[in-house]
Amino acid sequence: MKNNHKLFKVIFGVLVMPVVCYGQQEAQNYSLFNPVPHSLMREMETDRPDVTESPYTVDAGHFQYETDFVRLVKEKSEEQKTNTLLLNQANIKIGLTKSTAIQIGFQTYGRQKETDIVSGSTETTHGFGDVTLRIKQNLIGNDQGNFALALLPYIKLPTSTYDVTSRLEGGLIVPMLYKLPGEWNLGFQVEVDRLKDKDQQSMHTEFLQTLALSHQLIKNIDGIVETYYTYDLKAHELSNYLNAAIQIEVAKDFKLDAGVNYGIQHHAEKNYFVGASYRH
Template identity: 35%
Template sequence: MGLGRHTGIVRAGLDKSRAKCSQGYIVRKFLHAAAALPLLVAGAGAAAKSGHSLARPVPASLLRELSTDRPDQTESPYTVDAGRFQVELDFVHHASRRDTSGGGSVRTRNWRIAPVNLKVGLLDRVDLQLLVDPLVNSRVEDRIAGTTEEVSGFGDVTTRLKVNFWGNDGGSTAFAIMPFVKWPLPASGVRNGATEGGVIFILGFQLPGGWSSAAMTELDIVSDGAGGRDTEWVNSITFAHDLTDRLGGYLELVAVTGDAPGFKWQGQFDAGLTYALDDNTQLDLGCNFGVTDSAPDYQPFAGLSRRF
């Protein structure tokens, strides 16, 4: 789910350089970009579904097939239908990593309880999203030193705006851009207190044999912990196939790189299942597996998506 999926338990301790970039500047730039994107696709969106909007919802008979940004890390290029609401949440999300570098033995475990993505369709090709982490628990155990540190609290809040440029209502490919901003909530044991943001580019396409795929490139501007900024890139590709009328599965590869001094690239292999209860409700479960030492060892999850 964008920013926050791959950060936190592997970023601490990096010696990062400073860059002159204020929080206000970051917010203004992303708000300007978010405001301009719907105008770029207004004409194309009007032709697709007769200009539905938040005030003029798409009727049930014209709703697209349910599309979600979970459970895989690759976002979907499709938006929520105009005037409709969608809730996507994890029941629980766990990440664990053991660091044995330098002869040490440090185990980090993160628990996220009911993180949720609240979506609303604004226009035929535009939706607005609010991501909230209600409860985060982080536990770091140094088995050599015999020490344990544990913090808990309300996590981050992020706003995203997804704009589909083509393929929302048919075609063999689809493309969307999604800028986002993490709110600068007061710093705590589980929040860094900084404004962070970025932009996500998503391309979806159909493959032979009933397979579908999506590729994503994400640019993150993150705090370096010393008043400056670092850049991180997330690249992923996912492959999905229906197993039955209701059951589907996917496989995914994810790579995270960054320009901070000492940053080690993080690689993951992910797998999961989705099950459609009805046209508007989907259950999912899966696990992300680290394939590099710097990535979390494993991240099991289970969740629910519901459209209204």
């Protein structure tokens, strides 16, 4: 329990610090109340559809809305099978300064069906999901260069009405991106999380690392392939994933996407989704 409190104090401090710094920005800098002109905005970058987050922030004074229209999550442990349907799992991103953005994530509707493997009994719940607060602080390469890096701490609040076992969780994400020759992009991410155990209310620490490669397939359509793994330090359990997605630029500030995150081990999640991103 003491370790949990220490972790969340660190996460909270990193969440709050950029907001404090924001108030100290020089007047001539673009900010939430002095938006970047549309003619000077960076190319639209999204944190979806792959697991690897983008190290780039939303331009100051602008917002971006990213969502799963529909996401199906399948899980299986030694004791139960769980199927979860999520509708409008969204993330609102607001640019505070040149290199800082706040994010508010929420699950509009979730329907979860749990099946006990031994008895065969089932339980179905539905309702509003969890709320997640995140701050993205770009450290390198937000405006220029072939390498970018950011810090992305988060806290997930247990507001879910469909998952009554939900608990306060949090972590720190470090996304990176290399721009390679030929308009190829190579993304990396390392992440440390404090999460609830699958079948009980106790907590564990989990490490995640990703590798993603993206490239334009044809005009306005990008293809993304990705692999990542998670390691549960408590259960000493490794989960490997192979992911694939496409992202279609419908308009300058509007993109559609679809993809799959496929866990290789029997206990690893399988995710199937269709979503979109919009910037204003």
